[in-house]
Amino acid sequence: MKSDIQIAHEAQLLPVQAIAEKLGVDADDLELYGKYKAKFSSSIWPKIADRKNGRLVLVTAINPTPAGEGKTTVTVGLGQALNHIGKNAVIALREPSLGPCFGMKGGAAGGGYAQVVPMEDLNLHFTGDFHAITSANNLLAAMLDNHLFQGNALDIDPKRIIFKRCLDMNDRALRHTVVGMGGPKDGVVREDGFIITVASEIMAILCLASDLNDLKQRLGRIIVAWTRSGDPVTARDLQAVGAMATLLKDAINPNLIQTLENTPAIIHGGPFANIAHGCNSVRATRLGLKLADIVVTEAGFGADLGAEKFFDIKCRMSGLRPNCVVLVATTKALKYNGGAGKSEWQHENMAALEKGIVNLGKHIENLKKYGVPVVVTLNAYASDTANEHAFIRRYCQERGCRFALAEVWEKGGPGGVELAREIIDTLETEPEHFQPLYPDTLPLSAKIETIAEEIYGADGVTYSAAARTTLEKLEGMGFGHFPICMAKTQYSFSDDPSLLGRPAGFKIHIREVYVSAGAGFVVALTGAIMTMPGLPKTPAANIIDINEDGLIGGLF
């Protein structure tokens, strides 16, 4: 059997200009990055403003195993399948983070015959967007510490600085630091810490901003600290906005690559879904809707995280209306949710499947609350049995839910035709009645409780004293109308990664709360969720290598 990277290297890529041409985009509206990557120039927007919007399909998943459930694979495969049956579809994905790539996960570009390419470039620096975000983030942090050092005219309380530096790296040693040590010329001593770039508010802003002007407005609103008298200090107060926006001038433009079957893929932005809002950029999705009849996009991890934030943050803020949701399951994740260990995933285990399928059931119930038609798909593995497939199909049908097998990993687009036809039929026959889970007007704590109870199935929410105080303060400051961005483990509906299936009788504990005033949401941190991951005992970086011919190994 061929490895993902072998398959990727055998692909017949078209020049990126030819991919753009499929979307009716002229080469003049592209900035090339080598032969197979490009950014859409800002010149494209006025040219497409009057075009009709296409339909929006969101791909989400059940709670995953640590290895992931092939959600990107299904997204890519579905895009290929739609083109295979003659539809004009584009896929819209997030850019991968370097951190996990060198940690546990390897690259992120789909798999088998459903991949985006060139996958090495996508998984490494790509077009530099994340580096630009890291630079803008760390410029603001440096200007903040410089302000303290140069006399602190704004009277910033060094004990109440909330903006952190970031790196696109899994580096646990940077979670909690002290900076400004050394001599009198080396800055002001204070406790600090780094987050991973995908958790930066600037990443969220880039993904939610509609244009350069909106980007600047949002950057200006970032609250970096509080004064000694308790007033917020913003990036605008530090006169950092123009320089940050300058650093982001290219990063705000979506990127174009292709799939193994030359389906156009718009790749832009990449907040994690466990510690951030988990969706690609609004600009990329809007661009896709102008350029194609169907946009297939993805939100990170399970639907409790990715889809919830896609609906309640991204769609709410941008006015985007999803026309259909695809819910991805795998037999191994269903067995995992039924308590089966890794060694049992590759064998038929109906008992574990029957026990774990409640996870799928809860996600179906949840998604229906948003008023968007749901199609369940099974990302098929060679080790799956017909019994297992039949059981899952029947389970969905009993719940009035469409089901289709996706064999895109093995067969590419042709393996996704059943799914593609279900999607087309859904788009043609089932109207969406999309509405977010909660209204803007609900108080912040009630929003948290709504998500915890309605989506996670919790019995309620407990708060640390600090979290409760912050929530009250944020309401008082006028941030009560913001939606909530939950930071929670991806492995469970609860905040405890060991509670699989469809846990009940648990409460969600909110440890910390902060406002991302520029992004426009309030982040609630649950459980032990970290905004800076660490490397495992044997990181992927140990085996990643490049040979003299430039061939890279170990990224998958």
Place this chain on the structure above:
Amino acid sequence: MKSDIQIAHEAQLLPVQAIAEKLGVDADDLELYGKYKAKFSSSIWPKIADRKNGRLVLVTAINPTPAGEGKTTVTVGLGQALNHIGKNAVIALREPSLGPCFGMKGGAAGGGYAQVVPMEDLNLHFTGDFHAITSANNLLAAMLDNHLFQGNALDIDPKRIIFKRCLDMNDRALRHTVVGMGGPKDGVVREDGFIITVASEIMAILCLASDLNDLKQRLGRIIVAWTRSGDPVTARDLQAVGAMATLLKDAINPNLIQTLENTPAIIHGGPFANIAHGCNSVRATRLGLKLADIVVTEAGFGADLGAEKFFDIKCRMSGLRPNCVVLVATTKALKYNGGAGKSEWQHENMAALEKGIVNLGKHIENLKKYGVPVVVTLNAYASDTANEHAFIRRYCQERGCRFALAEVWEKGGPGGVELAREIIDTLETEPEHFQPLYPDTLPLSAKIETIAEEIYGADGVTYSAAARTTLEKLEGMGFGHFPICMAKTQYSFSDDPSLLGRPAGFKIHIREVYVSAGAGFVVALTGAIMTMPGLPKTPAANIIDINEDGLIGGLF
């Protein structure tokens, strides 16, 4: 009078493919980064291997004022002038660092009618090389701290870790830090610190490596720490080499842009000359020599730093032989070296000039020690007087040194014809007898003393106890044959920035010494020189801005 950025925006740029064509390079051997930037693909090297090498001209300068002396302007202008008189010349420069760009200095791309363009892109992320270096550096650091956390099988002494994280940012608060704080899962507590990316050993390695294989060998030799029993721990021991090289796969390829007059400019690598070795990459210079008859390159700051390291590190290691040196002076720097304050630089002041010109004299003496013909040039300012020019010209002629006025800031290439003709005449009539200042076999401390006495004019060298111990240890480990990379202020021959002109009766104090085993030199830190700069009270970032049309202000 037009500003630099106005002049830059009025330039008639050619597509970068057309610039490559001037050098006989096919578009297939380029990776485009937008319309006006490209990387040379690795496919170019076998195609040019048999071509004859061109001549190498180094541009260096006297000790500068804080505003700089227009060395890049002269380099660019000379390249334009050589093309103007029908020669096939290319310029080879370093890439600017983001740090100073947002700090004191603004952009770095030449000035007036002698600039490289597009200057905004060059000064911002360019083709991502520095970000790749930052990532590779910080991956190694993360793997090191992860090794400590995961059991420390190599028995690394946390008190003797020498490899530091880096950012391409002026951020003094990161000079001295504590990392690994927090709970038991948050890593191992230890003192740490960040350097600016341009001071990273990986930057030096990228600039000295001849190909991907040599890069990997050098990365593997980086000493990151010492074990408790005193043995060195390398990047190879941490199994980080393949992943680091993968991150650097594109960054090792030189970049191509153009000047205002469409002269090809190869831009690659960018170590600072005060805290690092100060030259563009060996690969870029070698490529230039294969593609053009004359390569005009630059080494940072004054000749005591940039030229010394260009000769004693870059040329020594690579076998490059410079054919001619251009020594740049300005009336304001000569007056500054003569003790005149900023307010006096724009008026004739023969007394200050006569007093300060000893700085030029010492640099001429120094450069002659390397056996390379010297041409002095004056980067002309509108406020200069004929008296001043005549005095400087006569001073050079009395020392048997060629002199030419460079009016390239005001006139572009045509303003550099006198200088270009002197260079051509030098190349045709004066053979080089290049030799480095000291042999490999001299002990490390004797090398430091040779540089201090022969180049700086010091009475000797004092060492901190730690520096002396380290030097002995490095000799014992077999690093005695390495050249020295001095880290010293750019404002004085001494290690005290206030000692201008041609100071005498001073000693150089070596505060700290460390080996860059991968780069292949020993760094000696003098005076108060910092490997992480800070931002000034009012950083350039405060005024940098971008408008809705994408026009950037404040970078110059």
